[in-house]
Amino acid sequence: MGKRPSGHVPQEEINALLIAEARAGRLVVRLKGGDPFVFGRGGEECEALAAAGVPFAVVPGVTAAVAAPGSAGIPVTHRDYGSAFAVVTGHECDGASDLDWGALARIPTLVVLMGVRALPEITARLIAHGMGPTTPAALTASATLPHASTVLGTLATIAERAREARVEPPATLVLGEVVRVRDRLARPESQTCSAAFACQ
Amino acid sequence: MGKRPSGHVPQEEINALLIAEARAGRLVVRLKGGDPFVFGRGGEECEALAAAGVPFAVVPGVTAAVAAPGSAGIPVTHRDYGSAFAVVTGHECDGASDLDWGALARIPTLVVLMGVRALPEITARLIAHGMGPTTPAALTASATLPHASTVLGTLATIAERAREARVEPPATLVLGEVVRVRDRLARPESQTCSAAFACQ
Secondary structure, X not given: OOOOOOOOXXXXXXXXXXXXXXXXXXXXXXXXXXXXXXXXXXXXXXXXHHHOOOOEOOOOOOOHHHHHHHHOOOOOOEOOOEOEEEEEEHHHOOOOOOOOHHHHOOOOEEEEEOOOOOHHHHHHHHHHOOOOOOOEEEEEEOOOOOOOEEEEEEOXXXXXXXXXXXXXXXXXXXXXXXXXXXXXXXXXXXXXXXXXXXXX | OOOOOOOOOOHHHHHHHHHHHHHOOOOOOOOOOOXXXXXXXXXXXHHHHHHOOOOEOOOOOOOHHHHHHHHOOOOOOEOOOEOEEEEXXXXXXXXXXXXXXXXXXXXXXXXXXXXXXXXXXXXXXXXXXXXXXXXXXXXXXXXXXXXXXXXXXXXXXHHHHHHHXXXXXXXXXXXXXXXXXXXXXXXXXXXOOOOOOOEX
């Protein structure tokens, strides 16, 4: 079962279906795209199942917050560059935001999921809260897919670069010195690298 | 190839072996325990390979920072509780620390990897930097293994609870309101849940 950005299948219906199928005696696999425990609603689905008395097991998966940068040649931490990272969703950035941007601006590596639409607002907010405008930035779209692409820039320029390159969601933004590692991996003979950072 | 905490195989030797085997014409798989791009040295290994002209590909994996809490019934984000999370390693906590603890103390969910030994220091530092002493805390050891276990407490009590329970590394600490989700999943009939949060 999938959800589109328009949210045409409400979470309540998904929960109800999981419970109904389980009560009908079926073994139900809820396979989610994206990590269900990272800005997914895995926690809420587990709560609904628990409240309904439906036994379940969670099998952890790969989170785009780390995998998307990794597939673009960017480790979210690195001995020389970043010893902590934080993850937020761009969905939290429209208009009023409860996020503590002052704190986020001070974390060495910041990963923003689902932030394409709010990119100008996100970058302006971080600059206003003290993150350096020259902080390296990378925006990876459709990570690990054949048409994956990465746009590079700085905190000050990445929104404009992304607009010029017509980056479409889903995309993962990484801000921090760790972005420089990608440069060190991009040898002349591997300029075509893009999908799952394969240098051949 | 594995590394022990004692670090008996230096990173330089691992890099050299990867390069030598590749140059001998072999297809080399470097399988890492733990996410190589999250406080692993995946970035450095990639740099060594690139500098040596060895083609390589990165296949992203599952990071304990999200999977260990998840396997213990704790999503690192949740609509009701936490809309951002940060990850640090306890190895950064001995003595002088370059980490911005004031900023980390303000992130809704904080995950600390490899923090068992430095737990008293980590929790004291966060309290000194303004994180509430009653912030819910969970320490999951040997996540997803048959002998996995989770110790619960608060920022103020988790170090003492862990000492009493004789928690051994590796373990993952989660601090934040998201820890409360686990309570909602722990129905009376599922008190034996521990390994991969299986409620049956």
